[in-house]
Amino acid sequence: MATSGTQLRFFLVVHAATGKSALAGPKCTRHCKINSNTPTSSSYEQRGQRSSDDNESSHENESSHENEVQHAEKLSQKRVSILGLFREPFLRRNITVCLLAISAQRLTGFPAIFVYSTEIFRMCGLAKEISSYGSVALAGLQVLVAILGSLLLDKVGRRPVLLTGLFGCALCTLAMVTFAALSGFNICTECRYGNLVALMFFMIFFVIGPASVPYLLPAEMFGLTSRQSASALVLVVSLALSTIITAVFPIMQVYLMEWTFTIFSAITLVLALFLSVTLTETKGESFLEIQKKLEDNFLGN
Structure with a gap:
């Protein structure tokens, strides 16, 4: 009887421990997933920096294209002679x-x-x-x-x-x-x-x-x-x-x-x-x- 009582208590302790871990495991997993999916402030800054860099590069490309067009127009214009x-x-x-x-x-x-x-x-x-x-x-x-x-x-x-x-x-x-x-x-x-x-x-x-x-x-x-x-x-x-x-x-x-x-x-x-x-x-x-x-x-x- 003593032996069976001891086994019963050991079973209950192990079951309680495994139950908490089982309950705690999915909750921790869901929390980690939520935290991993939530964007941080650093990610916002990186995205903003990338977008600003893209805008600047696009503006530079447009301005360089306009300068090339104006330069081509000036070259295409025929100079007026004295006559x-x-x-x-x-x-x-x-x-x-x-x-x-x-x-x-x-x-x-x-x-x-x-x-x-x-x-x-x-x-x-x-x-x-x-x-x-x-x-x-x-x-x-x-x-x-x-x-x-x-x-x-x-x-x-x-x-x-x-x-x-x-x-x-x-x-x-x-x-x-x-x-x-x-x-x-x-x-x-x-x-x-x-x-x-x-x-x-x-x-x-x-x-x-x-x-x-x-x-x-x-x-x-x-x-x-x-x-x-x-x-x-x-x-x-x-x-x-x-x-x-x-x-x-x-x-x-x-x-x-x-x-x-x-x-x-x-x-x-x-x-x-x-x-x-x-x-x-x-x-x-x-x-x-x-x-x-x-x-x-x-x-x-």
Whole structure:
């Protein structure tokens, strides 16, 4: 009986232990499965990082594709030749304005004044020493006024600076003619010193506006396909006019004498009036805004 009782207790202990394990086993298994299937915060971060990387790579691919398309379009666009500038009406109007500006700059008489400044002073009755000092003063004045002109371009604008410079140059050359005539006819011998003052003011007006603005206009008025041709044409016209004026000026002095600069003054006034009507202001505007304004002016809006 004792033995059977002992066996009975051992059986109950073993059964209880196995029962708890059996009950605990499936519950632990289900809990582990639930925990294993539940996403953790680290998995969310990894998925978010992967999605953001995918988005960035897709955006980079799209932007690179767009850049390739734009580059291909630029390469496919045919560059406009110098003759082509005159075939298309819109480009023809713009290049006409640029050529008027560079012609007005050269025909102020600046090439002749720059090359023959000493002879001009002596022709007006100044002594040789004073004439030499006057030429040196003109060269130094150009440097000082150029700094001021670069500041005024962005603050005041291209159009006002250019027109003010052209009208100022025309008035100064008229003053030179007047002083030369008065001193030449012995009406006012002291008026010969007025030529030096008039030439100084001429240089101030010229350097402030006409010296630089005509070379800036092609870059602002023409697109990528026609800008190079427009700039080249403006430069060629500038050099050609400078050569012609420098070669012809001594002959003009022989026949016209003190009235030589009357021709330069009259031409400058006429061209300045044309530019006051046709030239568009471009201060503080982007290239697209400038093109829109030029198109509106071309269409008469």
